[in-house]
Amino acid sequence: MKIIFYPIIALLLATSSCKNVLDIEDLNSLDESKVWNDPNLVNAYITNLYPLFGNWIAGADGNSEQLVGISFPLDAVTVNNTAYKAWDYTTIRKINTAIHKVNESTGLSSDVKNSVLGQALFMRAYMYFNMVRHHGGVPYITVPQDLKKDDLQTPRNTTKECFDLLIKDLDAAIALLPATIEKGSEDYGRIDGNFAVAFKAKVLLYKASPQFNPSNPYGNAYWTEAHAANKTAYDRLKANGYALTEDYAQIAIQEKGPEVVFAVINSYPNKVANWDNGVRPGSESRGPASAVPSWDFVKTFPMKDGKLFSDATGKYHKTNDDFLQSYWENRDPRFDKSIVWNGKIYEVSGKAGKRQYTSVGIAADLDNFGVNPKAKTPSENLSRYSGFFILKNSKLSLKQTEVETQYDVDFVLMRFAEVMMNYAETANETGDFNTALDIMKQIRQRAGIEIGSDGKYGITASNRSEMRDAILAERNIEFCFEGHRFWDLRRARKLNTLNNTTKYGVEAIAINDNGTEMDLDVAVDLAKSYNLKENQFKYSVLQVPNTGNKVNLVPDTYYFFPIAQSVIDKNSKIQQNKDWGGTFNPTME
Incomplete structure (x- = not known):
């Protein structure tokens, strides 16, 4: 046997x-x-095999400007370390085994075969896509290799070959998968044709992108292919009832909503995630927050009219100093639904009227941030906090004792807004500016931004280049904390946005009506009854972290990460990427 x-x-x-x-x-x-x-x-x-799709990660955007922390100190990525390497051939072998064995099975019905093969083919493409966006072309192995009998010295496929094989697998999967798995079906949470079509469109967006076409970033022929796939995905999903969730705050919290294209199912007590435990202030969690927004990111949210606070043409234009002292006023409504700031109403754990404080000397030790010398106990959070916390996707009903074990909100891996924004990007790059503008307007209308006298929700882009920048900036806000930002900048070859940058937080110090500093004992008493509001503080900017390395270094070599030297040592046919001492060209060129 x-x-x-x-x-x-x-x-x-x-x-x-x-x-x-x-x-x-x-x-x-x-x-x-x-x-x-x-x-x-x-x-x-x-x-x-479904765990390969991941789950909620509080620090998913830690390698961008959205969160505090220096992800890229000097030599963060080398050929000899494991950072930013994607080389999971163990999972690939499991997937290939399923494809091979199901194909040769004589005891399964055609319906079962088609279902399993469709899922497995999609999973294989999903895994290889992650490898390709990390490294460029990789060995695209499609059989379960035998460790004893097969030649394991397999060279890398070219990047173009990998994209061709990715699309081949996805097309085969789409032909086998059920077109739509209804939200009420017992199979909800499995891959269906809608997700596969949307993911194929995303793959082709990457194929056309500047990351893979550095010498011809926006004039290459792949944009036409990408646009056709993205239009197909958008039209199909829209016809099948996908739409933007009315309230931005409810996209994930309202499980199985109209915007969810694919979700990883969480259900207490069988399967939970660690989101709230990672983003809540320490006084409302099981320890310090592991991910907090930076002041740099807070500033990028538009005002209510859709324009930046610094835009002199804006209805809510402010100087830098004025903005610092009132940054929470008249903002894009997504700001209020994504960020917790000092003095904000934050009714967590069922605490009606609760305000969250971050001011040192007033806030709890696990919440505070600042260097106020009058505080009896100095803050211990100056290297990990910023004066802000993440609100987005929090399940506020959970009590402090429950956040670590009972957060069971489904993880939304892809939503219709991403399908829309991908389509807008390809439309813009293939000459359809109006479609791109229309989609941007839909996104901002749902956000609650004011329509403006011109009906453009604050969008000022008037040509292809300006719209390109506007789309990238909109993605930064719309998908904040969802793990998109670093990969978007890398795909657009805009890592210089992160290179040589520092990060900052904001300290809050309570003040009297005349602007003098409030006695801390008085401030503490007011805070206990939540009667100390955000406009009763003065604010100043502090660099974080306050010790050690303070600068992100993100060189152009990071557009394609190196293959680990340990992999090359085991397989002499694997060539290293050309920017890392080898000869392999990881682009499409």
Whole structure:
């Protein structure tokens, strides 16, 4: 009897009937033919691969300007470390095994085969795409290699070959997957044709991008291909009922909403995530927040009219000094739904009327930020905090004791707004400025930005180049804390935006009506009853972290990360990328 080493524990995760599973006499020694001819076991196997889609990560945008922290100190990425390497051939082998075994199975119905193969082909493309956007072309292996019999010295496919194979896998998956899995279906959370079509469009957007076409970033022929795919995705999903969730704050909190294209299912107590525990102030969590917004990012949110505070043509124009003292006033409504600031109403854990404070000497030790010498206890958060916290996607009903174990909001991996913005980008680059403008207006209308006298919601772009910049800036706000920003800048070859930059936070010190500093004991008493408001403070900017390395270094070599030297040592046919001492060209050129 052949012994199979697949993760049989996955049987417990299967969404199908358990009847046949419970009939198996020995789960540690199974005839392989039984596994691949039993639909329950096959579905269990493919279910056990779904963790590859990830889950909520509080620091998903930690490598951009959105969050405090220096992700790229000197030599953060080298050929000898593991940082920013994507080389998961263990999961690829599991996927290839499923494809191979299901194809040769004689005991599965065609419906089961198609379902499993469609999911597996998509997963393979998803995994390889992540490798390609990290490194450029990689060995695109499509068979389950035998460690003893097969030649494992496989060279890298060119980047163009990888994109071609990605699209081939995705097209095959789309042909096999159910067109739509309804939000009320027991299969909700599995891959369907809508997600696959939208993801294919995203892959082609990357293929056309400046990252992969540095010498011809916006005139290459791949933009036409990308635009066709993105228009198809947009039209299809819109026809199938996908739409922007009315309230930006409810995109994830309202599970199975109209905007969700694909979500990783979380359900207490079986599966939870760590979002709230990572973003809440320490006094409302199980320890210090692990990710907090930077002042640099806070400034990038538009005002209510859709223009930056510094735009002299704006209705809410302010000088830098005036803005610092009233930054929360008249902002894009997404600001209020994404950021917690000093003195903001923050009714967490069921505390009606609660305000969150960050001022040292007033706020709890795990919440404070600042260097006010009058505070009895100095802040210990000067290297990790900024005076701001993340509100977006928080489940405020959770009590402090519950945030670590009961956050079970579904992780939204792709939403319709991304499909829209991808389409807007390709439309703009192929000459359809008006479509790009219309989509931008829809995004801002949902956000709650004022329409303005010209009906453009503060959008001032009037040509292709200006719209390109406007789309990138809009993505920064719309998808904040969702893990898009660094990859967007890299795809657009704008890493110089992050290079040689520092980050800042804002200290708050309570003041009297005449502007003098308030006695801290008085301020503490007011704060206890939440009667100390944000306009009763003066604000100043502090650099963070306050010790150690303070500058992000993001050189052009980071447009393609190196292959780990340990991989090359094991496989002499793997060439290193040309910017890292090798000869391999990771671009499409």
